[in-house]
Amino acid sequence: MRTEFDAQLQDRLLRYTAIDSQSDADSASAPSTACQFDMLHLLRDELQQMGAADVTLTDYGVVLATIPGTVPAPTIGFLAHVDTAPQFAAAGVKPRVIADYDGSVITYPDDPALSLHPDRFPYLAQKQGQDIITASGATLLGADDKAGVAIIMTMAQHLLTQPDLRHGPVRIAFTPDEEIGRGVDPRLPADLGADFAFTFDGGRLGEIEYESFSADGAEVTVTGVSIHPGYAQGKMVNAITLASKIIAMLPQTVMTPEVAADRDGFIHATDMTGGSSEMKIRLILRDFELDGLERQRQILRGICDAVQISEPRARITCDIRPQYRNMRYWLEQDMTPVDLARDACRDLGLDPVSVPIRGGTDGSRLTEMGVPCPNLFTGMQNIHGPLEWISVQDMAAATGLGLALLARAARDQASQSRASSGRSSK
DSSP, X not given: OOOTTHHHHHHHHHHHHTSOXXXXXXXXXXXXXXXXXXXXXXXXXXXHHHTOEEEEEOTTSOEEEEEOOSSSOOOEEEEEEOOBOTTSOOSSOOOEEETTOOSSOEEOTTOTTOEEOTTTOXXXXXXXXXXXXXXXXXXXXXXXXXXXXXHHHHHHHHHHHOTTSOOOOEEEEEESOGGGTOOOOTTHHHHHOXXXXXXXXXXXXXXXXXXXXXXXXXXEEEEOBOOOGGXXXXXXXXXXXXXXXXXXXXXXXXXXXXTOOTTOOEEEEEEEEEOSSEEEEEEEEEESSHHHHHHXXXXXXXXXXXXXXXXXXXXXXXXXEEEEOOTHHHHTTOOHHHHHHHHHHHHTTOOOBOOOBSSOOHHHHHHHTTOOOOEEEOOOBSTTSTTOEEEHHHHHHHHHHHHHHHHHHHHHHHHHHHHHHHHHTO
């Protein structure tokens, strides 16, 4: 079903995804890449032009803005991240629209070997008659999370041009570096100033997520003994050989992303760099429960210790650091924002679905830091690769959800005020 938001959402997503804003875990700067400022400056300027209040680009790289409330109600935040994933090419994105999708196989002009087949991706088969946006095959699309950005900007435009709508104060935040786990600066919760918030960073229609992985990041450094290979007998210790042993000793048939599903966690080696004198292995550890995460730490450390014992001339270190924690630990203590989103979903005739996120969002960190922040659907699919796609109509439904939950929050506040007034008058 077409809506008044479709054209604006399509235009915004096409413009935003064409801008390179890939983050870089190897960079120490904040944001990690200068190109993210192209998106941040654009969004700051667009918010100012549409008349949002308190528009700011913070020194830690977050665009903040306010849509003033029209009635008393909780202050609700909406967040999306501007960076795209480092795992696949993201420069020179050429987004394209398959209008009125007919259910056939989608091919890619820049990589004829690629195809998006509805038999392999059943959710795509449900989108016949809708408008599908993909990239050209050479890059990811970047709907993760520029779809969320487009949705929030479209909501903001609608609220600012419809002053008769009843809603409380709205706070907007566009963050950098979410894809590398650095999107939530410690100053953001106070600067956001929201009673609770929502990230638009989810997938299928109707998904309202309040449970994420708990996550650690690990770096293993293997320092060998370097010497000229022609005179190395009995002297050289090859760091590549020892690093390969560590990789080989990791779980292979369980606890890997290739076999993990549902509520399974995993240990995933993301990259290995270096040479014969020194190697670095980066890994991510993921589990929904903290005791599962602790087991993974023990496995990794145990492997490193065993390889160290096998070659005492080498030096092997294993540094494991927390990244984020399952938002469920905090949200299950007060499900107000989750219940609000579910009720708003039903107001639109959609069935809310809550499944654990096999990943994390800025909301995971925000929730841990005191701002309850579930995740809402955008429609994005096959993220972090060239087969990424999204339906414009799913984005429109997400826009409607954001507006509906604002309206419901205002109604609930008014009902509570009337009930309180009635009690006090007796």
